[in-house]
Amino acid sequence: MTSGGSLSAGVGSDSAAGTAAGVASVEAPYDVVIIGAGPAGLAAGLNLVRARRRTLMIDSNRPRHSATLRSHGFITRDGVPPLELRRIGREEYEAYPAAEFHMGLVRTVEQLPGADLADATAARFTVSTKGMRGEKNRVVTARTVLIATGLAETLPALPSIRAWYGTNLHSCIGCDGYEEADRALALIGETDDLAEHALLISQWTDDLIVFTNGIAQVSDADEASLAARGIRVDRRPLTDVVGERGAMTGIQVADGEFVARAGGFVRPRYEAAATFVAALTPATDAYGLIVVDPQGRTSVPGLYAAGDTTPPGPEQLLVSAGEGARAAVAINRELLGPLATHPPLNLAARTEVG
Numbered sequence: 001m002t003s004g005g006s007l008s009a010g011v012g013s014d015s016a017a018g019t020a021a022g023v024a025s026v027e028a029p030y031d032v033v034i035i036g037a038g039p040a041g042l043a044a045g046l047n048l049v050r051a052r053r054r055t056l057m058i059d060s061n062r063p064r065h066s067a068t069l070r071s072h073g074f075i076t077r078d079g080v081p082p083l084e085l086r087r088i089g090r091e092e093y094e095a096y097p098a099a100e101f102h103m104g105l106v107r108t109v110e111q112l113p114g115a116d117l118a119d120a121t122a123a124r125f126t127v128s129t130k131g132m133r134g135e136k137n138r139v140v141t142a143r144t145v146l147i148a149t150g151l152a153e154t155l156p157a158l159p160s161i162r163a164w165y166g167t168n169l170h171s172c173i174g175c176d177g178y179e180e181a182d183r184a185l186a187l188i189g190e191t192d193d194l195a196e197h198a199l200l201i202s203q204w205t206d207d208l209i210v211f212t213n214g215i216a217q218v219s220d221a222d223e224a225s226l227a228a229r230g231i232r233v234d235r236r237p238l239t240d241v242v243g244e245r246g247a248m249t250g251i252q253v254a255d256g257e258f259v260a261r262a263g264g265f266v267r268p269r270y271e272a273a274a275t276f277v278a279a280l281t282p283a284t285d286a287y288g289l290i291v292v293d294p295q296g297r298t299s300v301p302g303l304y305a306a307g308d309t310t311p312p313g314p315e316q317l318l319v320s321a322g323e324g325a326r327a328a329v330a331i332n333r334e335l336l337g338p339l340a341t342h343p344p345l346n347l348a349a350r351t352e353v354g
């Protein structure tokens with residue numbers, strides 16, 4: 001069911017969330033608001049609407065992997081275009097009466113004024129959105145919220161790197177190593193974990209050069225260890241990634257040399273795509289990812305997270321879908337009350353609070 005269906009009925013202007021200018025309506029609380037319709041959000045949504053939980057899924061339709069034509073490693077769907085996977089997932093979710101979908105960008109998730117976060121029987125959160133593709137802005141309330149918004153990534157600032165990302169340059173070694181096997185490859189990155197990534201890539205090729213762009217640090221010991229495997233570290237600043245007729249041909253180094261490479265990997269910098277939840281201050285790890293317990297619960301009661309936005313990965317479709325499904329079970333249990341709920345872990349005591 002798309003936004004504005006019969007499940008939005010019963011709306012009252014006297015709702016606790018109030019009515020803001022440009023907002024479509026203020027509605028009765030949802031059992032669950034899921035933010036993000038990637039594999040994590042879709043898997044959670046499917047399980048929750050099958051449990052007849054009144055669910056609103058909100059998505060801004062900007063999946064990180066949209067640049068790629070084929071995705072790999074998802075059983076029964078190896079090689080499927082990632083957008084096709086999302087389309088099927090959304091279709092399956094929306095086939096159930098308890099499902100609602102809203103195309104929009106979530107701006108804030110906040111505690112409902114006066115709400116007791118420990119009380120799952122009542123609305124605890126307000127979620128406000130900027131509607132997209134003709135949909136109106138919305139402010140809704142929810143008993144539970146699941147964050148499944150994936151990662152925000154920053155690639156090294158080379159002018160053409162985005163043009164090759166997802167086709168000739170990849171971030172997920174396990175996802176695309178097989179397709180790049182036995183070619184002359186580059187690993188480009190500015191973080192200090194390139195040696196580890198290079199080692200993983202060496203599983204598929206014995207012709208690999210690591211490009212630090214003059215920024216990433218590779219220790220002498222790591223460089224020697226890579227050299228023993230035939231992997232060279234190039235520490236020079238880069239000008240661009242070069243190609244012609246739709247195929248990458250190499251790396252242009254700032255000193256003028258061109259290094260021929262047929263493809264490779266890039267190591268982005270990542271952070272959780274979840275600034276909208278800052279007011280609730282869920283515990284995060286050193287990278288800003290949202291820490292969850294084995295049930296997908298964050299340090300904020302009633303607030304869950306799943307998929308790439310949580311550590312420790314690996315960042316893959318099937319892993320995210322599994323985490324979403326697991327969070328759905330925990331959410332459904334919490335909504336049934338304490339008898340069905342596993343005792344929470346004290347995440348804040350074990351991690352940095354971000």
Ligand SMILES: Cc1cc2nc3c(=O)[nH]c(=O)nc-3n(C[C@H](O)[C@H](O)[C@H](O)COP(=O)(O)OP(=O)(O)OC[C@H]3O[C@@H](n4cnc5c(N)ncnc54)[C@H](O)[C@@H]3O)c2cc1C
Pocket residue numbers: 035036037038039040041058059060061062063064065066067068070071072073074104105106107148149150151165166170171172175176273276306307308309314315316317318320
């Ligand atoms: C180029 C590339 C290729 C890849 N290839 C593979 C592969 O072959 N196999 C594999 O297993 N994995 C692959 N991956 C990894 C895979 O795409 C991710 O692990 C997976 O998509 C993560 O799922 P997710 O549900 O956590 O988040 P995502 O799939 O990233 O979905 C997050 C969703 O949240 C939405 N969103 C974000 N912020 C907001 C907001 N404020 N309001 C509303 N919605 C919001 C986004 O629009 C997006 O739709 C690839 C990744 C990339 C970048």
